[in-house]
Amino acid sequence: MEFHVDSKRHTPVLTKPLLWLITLTNGIVVGNNYYNQPLLGLMAKDFHVSEAAISMIAMLTQIGFATGLLFIVPLGDMIKRKKLILSIFLLIIASLLAMVFAPSLELLYIASFMVGFSSVVPQMLVPLTAELATPEKLNSSIGMVMSGLLLGILLSRVAAGFIGDIWGWQAIYYIAIALMVLFMLLLAFALPDVNPTFQGSYLQLMHSLIHLTKTQPVLRLSALRGALGFAGFSAFWITLVFHLQEAPFHAGSAVAGSFGLIGAVGALAAALVGRISTRVSTYTVILSSIFILLLSWIVFYIGGNSYIGLIAGVILIDLGLQSMHISNQSAFFALNLGATNRLNTVYMFSYFAGGSLGSYLASLAWKYFQWNGVVLTGFCCTLLVLIIHICYDKRPKNFS
Template sequence: MNLSQPHKPILSFGMILLMAIAVGITVASNYYALPLLHSITEDLNISVDRAGSIMTTAQFSYALGLLFIAPLGDKIERKTLIIALMLLTIVGLLISGLSHSLTLLIVGTAITGLFSAVAQVLLPFAATLAKPSHKGKVVGVIMSGMLLGILLGRTFAGAISTLMDWRMVYLIAASCMVVITLLFIYLLPRYKSNNTIEYWPLIGSIFMLLLRNSSLRVFAIIGSLSFALFCLFWTPLTFLLSHPPYKYSDFIIGLFGLAGSVSALGSPIVGKLSDKGKGSWLILSGLGVLLFSWLPISFAPSSIIVLIIGIMLINLAAQITHVSCLNAIYQNDPHMATRMNVGYMLCYFIGGTVGSLCSTYLFNHYGWLAVAIAGALLSLMAIFIWIFYLIKNRVKE
């Protein structure tokens, strides 16, 4: 096969599921530490603040990988790139699993975070290979894998740490990725874009796309606000549940990810509706559910049942919004799919980082209600931005 031509192999449903599993396991690698921080603090005899640097390293290195590595999907043959990045992610997980010092754990976390950006090569790759009428469905399935990885990764880590040891979390995760990589070596189709752009102009073109493409810019803003609200909720939830009146263990806290995982199963449905031209309505609906979710969430300190309802709503809302935005982006030129995805996801994770930082400050200084009020206000802002965008586009038409 001539790799210089953008030939599209047939993408089977089995391969879509394999890609979704790979994305989920890869992204989960950056979230395993969340329920393990207490165990790591005691085992390595370090302070809570120093243990917190593990998550900071994971997010920062992932952002670097997103910006400097993921765009290579528009330049390098994608199967080769994906396998190489997965092998390097495995190396990072092994270093973390064998570490006996914070320094070595940070090194392993940085390597894992940097090369786990392979998830953002797989996602646009799947969308590129999908039939135009099935793009939304494919994106929905892959995004289900990603969200399940983020949510269930915490549950998995808490369970393994409780039954065995926190290091085994990373070693088992590395073993799972070895299996996925071997399957990719034999089953993943080859595909290369016909782009001839050099590396640094390739990176610069991401920012140019954000500047010149107003639709991409709005989707990036909506996506970043959506993930900011997602992190605004999940980051301080651990502190709420680990203190009175609940005083839950890390394992029990990790189980709350199961409540959110139910909503991830709706992603394929969202994708199908997007394929039918319902994307604008879906985004508005998702933002509306996001706003409403803060009502039950505000009662979290006094009712677990109401909290679980809030968890299901906020995860459903975030998923509807995210999948709809991504599907709209992937309707563009497939040779720019990776870069447009990177531009969107870069804003997406910046939003998440800001949301996490703000939530910790609000919770520590003003309590849970302040977090809920801030979430409702940001949700309203996202709704106004989207409605303004729709009205502006209708006037142009």
């Protein structure tokens, strides 16, 4: 695969084949974090534990991912990206093997954390895309790779659900290991070398995350919106499999996973956000996205006990979250501070910390209040996003 160098920018230019490879890699790698969600019921039976105990796996995977974002992704500004990414692929493969062969729930918890911790490659490829893309193609390129990311999240649930029903929950992890080896080889051949932009020590690199957070109100606001939005999103997907096991559905993991195909409709529609944003303000795009998210929770409340209601809600929640997510990232990447990995670290750490919180709150809500408790949790998280966006987006000085 060829890549070209722009002599004025002194960096390789993002070609279509490379953009497609990055998009596919994002979707494949991020799936590692989500295979467990439609399989929680099967895992609970295999390890003879309760739904609350097995739900910890999903939460620990997200905590692991947030930790990897914090401690690994900033290195992309300090170490050559290609070398770092290929090294992390080896850690991903080892973590997936540990997941398959874990003999106890405690070791499965550790393996789940490590799967999340190592599967942070997409969060280095997104900033790389922002660096390589020309300014006029920045939004559309980010929109494409982020659509690949969300499609990976959704379709991984589909694959895991169906494969788990047929061959057991470990089978999807064997397939994931083979895919990691394949894409590691493809990236070794096609990924360009990009020189790091940070010259200091690792400690100074980590300290710069605090400095960026303190000095960039656009970044802080994007991180808060993303965290709360993903908290509600995670609350829904973590508990969907349990909701579908109850009356009136009495469905298994395959049905829960198949909702990923439905969510893909929203993800694909959100890919248009990158094009629309050139004609509509980011504030308006995000505000519209938040209203779509709020509408999804209303639909879940009214029609959550029917397949039609769940289908409509899934399309809305995926469309709303992905649209807001793309707009958030475009906003802080446009700052052009020469710190794309660190900016993305702050944002995505907040994003998945919010997802972990949403998973935890959802497990409590489900335990005590079942489906209506989960819906209320998601609605309140999204309502907070709306309040923060309206109060601070147009007046960033008030957010400092």
